[in-house]
Amino acid sequence: MKPTNTTGTSWMGHLNRWTESLGRWITHGSTTRKILSSVLSIVLGLLFGFITMLIVNPQEAVEAMRYLLFGGFLPNNLFNFLFYSIVLAAPIILTGLSVGFAFRTGLFNIGASGQALIGGFVAICVGLLVPMPAPWHFIVAALSGMVAGAIWGGIVGLLKAYFNINEVVSSIMLNYIAGYLISYLVTTPGVFDMNRNWTKTLPDSATTPTLGLNTLWPGSRFDISIFIAIIVAIVIWFVLQKTTLGFQLKAVGFNKDASRASGIQYRRNVIISMIIAGALAGLAGSMIYLSPRNVRMRTTFLILSEGFTGISVALLGMSHPIGIVFSGLFISFLTRNGSLISLTTIAPEITDTVIAIIIYFSALSALMMDVLGRMLARIKSKRLQSASQPPHQEVPPTTGGEQ
Amino acid sequence: MDAFYFIAQQTFSVMVPLMIVALGGLISEKSGVVNIALEGIMIMGAFVGIYVISLLQANPNLSPSLVLILGIVVGGAVGGIYSLLHALASVNMKANQTISGTALNLFAPAFAIFVARTTIGGTQQIGFNANFRISEIPFLSQIPILGDIFFKNTYISFYVGLFILLLVVFVLHRTKIGLRIRACGENPHAADAAGISIAKIRYLGVVTSGIFAGMGGVILIATASSNEFNATVSGYGFLALAVLIFGNWKPGRILLASLFFGLMSKLSAAYSLIPFLNNLGLPMQFYLMIPYLATLVVLILTSKNSNAPKASGEIYDKGKR
Numbered sequence: 001m002k003p004t005n006t007t008g009t010s011w012m013g014h015l016n017r018w019t020e021s022l023g024r025w026i027t028h029g030s031t032t033r034k035i036l037s038s039v040l041s042i043v044l045g046l047l048f049g050f051i052t053m054l055i056v057n058p059q060e061a062v063e064a065m066r067y068l069l070f071g072g073f074l075p076n077n078l079f080n081f082l083f084y085s086i087v088l089a090a091p092i093i094l095t096g097l098s099v100g101f102a103f104r105t106g107l108f109n110i111g112a113s114g115q116a117l118i119g120g121f122v123a124i125c126v127g128l129l130v131p132m133p134a135p136w137h138f139i140v141a142a143l144s145g146m147v148a149g150a151i152w153g154g155i156v157g158l159l160k161a162y163f164n165i166n167e168v169v170s171s172i173m174l175n176y177i178a179g180y181l182i183s184y185l186v187t188t189p190g191v192f193d194m195n196r197n198w199t200k201t202l203p204d205s206a207t208t209p210t211l212g213l214n215t216l217w218p219g220s221r222f223d224i225s226i227f228i229a230i231i232v233a234i235v236i237w238f239v240l241q242k243t244t245l246g247f248q249l250k251a252v253g254f255n256k257d258a259s260r261a262s263g264i265q266y267r268r269n270v271i272i273s274m275i276i277a278g279a280l281a282g283l284a285g286s287m288i289y290l291s292p293r294n295v296r297m298r299t300t301f302l303i304l305s306e307g308f309t310g311i312s313v314a315l316l317g318m319s320h321p322i323g324i325v326f327s328g329l330f331i332s333f334l335t336r337n338g339s340l341i342s343l344t345t346i347a348p349e350i351t352d353t354v355i356a357i358i359i360y361f362s363a364l365s366a367l368m369m370d371v372l373g374r375m376l377a378r379i380k381s382k383r384l385q386s387a388s389q390p391p392h393q394e395v396p397p398t399t400g401g402e403q
Numbered sequence: 404m405d406a407f408y409f410i411a412q413q414t415f416s417v418m419v420p421l422m423i424v425a426l427g428g429l430i431s432e433k434s435g436v437v438n439i440a441l442e443g444i445m446i447m448g449a450f451v452g453i454y455v456i457s458l459l460q461a462n463p464n465l466s467p468s469l470v471l472i473l474g475i476v477v478g479g480a481v482g483g484i485y486s487l488l489h490a491l492a493s494v495n496m497k498a499n500q501t502i503s504g505t506a507l508n509l510f511a512p513a514f515a516i517f518v519a520r521t522t523i524g525g526t527q528q529i530g531f532n533a534n535f536r537i538s539e540i541p542f543l544s545q546i547p548i549l550g551d552i553f554f555k556n557t558y559i560s561f562y563v564g565l566f567i568l569l570l571v572v573f574v575l576h577r578t579k580i581g582l583r584i585r586a587c588g589e590n591p592h593a594a595d596a597a598g599i600s601i602a603k604i605r606y607l608g609v610v611t612s613g614i615f616a617g618m619g620g621v622i623l624i625a626t627a628s629s630n631e632f633n634a635t636v637s638g639y640g641f642l643a644l645a646v647l648i649f650g651n652w653k654p655g656r657i658l659l660a661s662l663f664f665g666l667m668s669k670l671s672a673a674y675s676l677i678p679f680l681n682n683l684g685l686p687m688q689f690y691l692m693i694p695y696l697a698t699l700v701v702l703i704l705t706s707k708n709s710n711a712p713k714a715s716g717e718i719y720d721k722g723k724r
Contacts, residue, residue, distance in 0.1 A: 052517075056518070056521050056522055057521065108501055110505075159699070159702075159703070163702065163703045165699075165702045165703065166648070168439065168501075168641075168644075169641065169644055169645050169648065169698070169702070170699060170702070172638060172641040173641075173645070173695040173696075173698050173699050174695075174699075175638075176638055176692070176695040177692050177695050177696060177699075180688040180689075180691045180692045181688065181692065183688055184686050184688035184689070301691075308509065311505055311509070312509065315502060315505075345521070346521055347516065347517045347519075347520035347521045349513050349514075349516040349517035349520065350517050351513075352509070352512075352513030352516075352517075353510060353513040353514050353517050355509065355513075356506055356507075356509035356510035356513055356514075357506075357510065359502065359505065359506040359509060360488070360492070360503065360506035360507070360510065362502070363492055363496075363498040363499055363502035363503040363505075363506055364492055364496045364498050364503075365498075367496045367497065367498070
């Protein structure tokens with residue numbers, strides 16, 4: 001193995017150390033406690049959002065909160081909000097998987113926005129410039145977007161592996177570079193519609209197949225992107241959980257020095273991690289821009305919000321692929337319902353505020369898991385006591401008495 | 404020569420906020436806490452600071468520089484208070500500092516837009532009158548060359564920035580509290596054994612970085628942008644992190660690094676004034692990319708010799724040796 005300069009003495013060693021600690025942080029604790037602490041974060045986030053709304057507008061706060069939580073369940077909104085939030089969840093599940101996969105391997109991919117933008121643009125180009133028969137056109141376009149995202153993410157991996165540049169800084173820079181690059185490239189002849197000032201309409205062969213899901217109910221905008229996202233989540237779970245590659249990537253994230261000592265190639269794994277993360281974000285970009293809903297690219301500078309929502313999705317889903325599917329659905333649901341808040345005079349941005357608070361509380365999950373663990377132990381001990389009435393105390397008194 | 408002075412003055416308007424924010428990040432990291440939330444804190448500080456400025460400007464009797472100073476003070480206070488959330492999470496709650504910082508970054512723009520749209524006028528933009536430029540400072544502006552560069556067409560914030568730089572150098576390297584801050588970032592266990600409260604010093608570090616970031620946010624929006632605040636500081640909080648790294652955690656080099664980034668970012672605005680660059684005929688987007696591309700290139704070229712605090716970013720665990 002080649003000697004590397006990425007240990008303590010080198011200049012970015014410390015910055016890299018704190019992102020590596022992410023991997024350790026994310027993998028400790030039992031599943032039940034993780035889910036419970038996510039649920040607790042959600043409840044606290046919603047509570048704080050409600051209090052904020054009560055402060056700024058006590059008359060309408062209750063109504064706004066009702067929209068946020070139950071708006072999609074109202075009979076009139078069932079299709080447009082509840083089901084539509086499922087459609088809109090696909091891209092953020094994919095960016096969430098991108099961020100979450102990187103987390104698991106000890107990297108913080110804050111650059112999913114740029115990777116998705118590059119991926120989306122390449123997918124549009126293939127869709128418009130390379131004619132192909134129906135099922136293949138979409139597949140090739142989506143995969144090209146994935147490859148483009150993988151390259152954009154791979155740059156971050158290369159910079160980290162060979163120049164020890166912290167991935168947070170480099171991927172933020174690449175987000176901005178991608179934004180300006182695309183705002184220039186989008187005017188490419190053949191792709192750009194000069195009259196409408198946005199990209200041309202994709203041929204039907206290149207858009208995401210609907211398989212008739214768009215005729216389920218009037219105005220249905222369903223396509224198969226959510227199923228693609230779920231299948232990808234299962235694949236990622238399999239790679240992380242059941243393959244040697246996944247084990248090696250996680251080992252590097254968990255303890256770089258120990259994994260290197262056991263013969264795992266650090267540089268190779270960092271690059272592979274970022275390539276996979278970039279590919280997932282690139283696929284998210286494909287799903288955004290190949291949608292049959294005709295989402296266009298414009299010349300305005302753009303940082304795709306899906307990339308940053310992906311961070312929230314990954315953190316709330318505890319970086320577990322299946323958890324990410326659920327947290328992606330939840331955040332999409334919350335965002336879609338949140339748009340109903342504009343029926344009141346309260347601004348719908350309260351939803352983003354609530355999501356940020358949820359993430360803040362999930363950062364405190366180490367402490368919350370402790371508290372939850374103590375609560376669970378207390379419940380268990382009470383149940384034991386009431387069930388068998390033991391002659392002596394079975395559980396140490398500290399678990400019951402304190403706080 | 405006039406073009407040179409113009410570019411120098413333009414460069415300073417970006418350099419000063421970047422430097423102040425990077426110095427904030429420096430203090431925080433020296434005390435052992437990585438503050439990735441600089442971007443969000445800048446937004447929060449700028450939001451309240453610029454709003455206060457827009458209110459104060461209703462009174463025409465106040466001098467523009469005084470209004471700017473008041474805005475900066477308010478922004479600093481807000482930044483300090485907001486950063487308490489990061490300190491609470493990373494010092495008391497032993498939370499992951501990256502996630503807590505990310506949460507602060509996500510919260511700030513959402514909250515700023517929410518409050519602006521709900522309570523202030525219904526739009527998310529906050530307009531103000533960008534009239535803070537001081538055309539010349541008496542006597543000092545008469546000095547040849549230096550007078551033209553430093554004392555003409557300048558902002559009061561330029562001198563605030565220089566004062567903060569000197570203050571940081573002095574406090575970090577010449578005072579007891581500075582020694583303690585550095586000890587907490589390098590070897591918290593030794594500092595703890597010497598009777599220093601790690602928690603107190605780290606709170607001090609994070610809150611100072613919050614105050615500086617809040618001030619930097621106001622200065623950036625008031626002097627280096629157009630005349631409205633739109634709930635964003637365009638990634639300058641992250642650029643400040645890059646400046647801190649490029650500056651190798653040393654105040655003097657942070658000054659040079661922020662000067663470099665200031666120049667790079669103003670090239671994108673002023674390239675049409677420089678005949679050579681204008682004749683290249685490159686698309687505008689290329690110049691807009693320059694600060695971010697330059698960051699990457701510079702980081703590639705300087706990827707050796709770290710002066711980073713050793714314990715920065717690690718949760719302090721008393722039992723760990």
